[in-house]
Amino acid sequence: MIRPVIRIGQGVDIHPFDASRPLILGGVRISETNGLAGHSDADAVLHAITDAILGAAGAGDIGQYFPSTDERWRNADSRVFIIEARRILDEMEAEITNLDITVIAQQPKLSPHRDAMVASIAQLLDLPEGHVNVKATTTDHLGFIGRGEGICAMAIIAIEVGA
Numbered sequence: 001m002i003r004p005v006i007r008i009g010q011g012v013d014i015h016p017f018d019a020s021r022p023l024i025l026g027g028v029r030i031s032e033t034n035g036l037a038g039h040s041d042a043d044a045v046l047h048a049i050t051d052a053i054l055g056a057a058g059a060g061d062i063g064q065y066f067p068s069t070d071e072r073w074r075n076a077d078s079r080v081f082i083i084e085a086r087r088i089l090d091e092m093e094a095e096i097t098n099l100d101i102t103v104i105a106q107q108p109k110l111s112p113h114r115d116a117m118v119a120s121i122a123q124l125l126d127l128p129e130g131h132v133n134v135k136a137t138t139t140d141h142l143g144f145i146g147r148g149e150g151i152c153a154m155a156i157i158a159i160e161v162g163a
């Protein structure tokens with residue numbers, strides 16, 4: 001069997017807003033209110049990255065490892081999910097080549113938090129910051145995101161697997 005050298009994975013996650021919770025994206029606490037609803041801490045960025053890693057690894061999806069029906073993950077710090085995904089990569093002796101993230105949100109403005117998110121994600125994955133890119137965009141007020149009902153995070157990753 002020929003083993004591919006580069007593998008690609010993508011992850012997408014959407015959470016609705018919950019004004020009573022803190023907003024945590026990419027492991028960064030962005031505000032104490034106007035956060036996201038979810039079983040865990042609802043860090044849509046870390047969830048999308050976790051799914052991208054699992055996709056590149058051919059290892060299923062985040063729900064298989066951390067089901068939202070499991071009380072252990074209620075209000076869980078989503079960094080736990082990334083650490084498990086990273087462990088799976090280590091097991092297959094894979095290295096992350098590049099990780100690119102897009103956050104789609106009408107509000108809040110995320111550009112002031114971009115550098116902190118890059119630093120946080122790079123640290124969690126033990127990567128140089130140059131391997132991580134975070135972009136933010138809006139929908140120009142269209143749809144549920146444009147109405148400020150929720151946030152979408154998308155991640156795409158390339159990994160290199162030793163032959």
Ligand code: MG
Nearest residue numbers: 013014044047
């Ligand atoms: Mg999620």
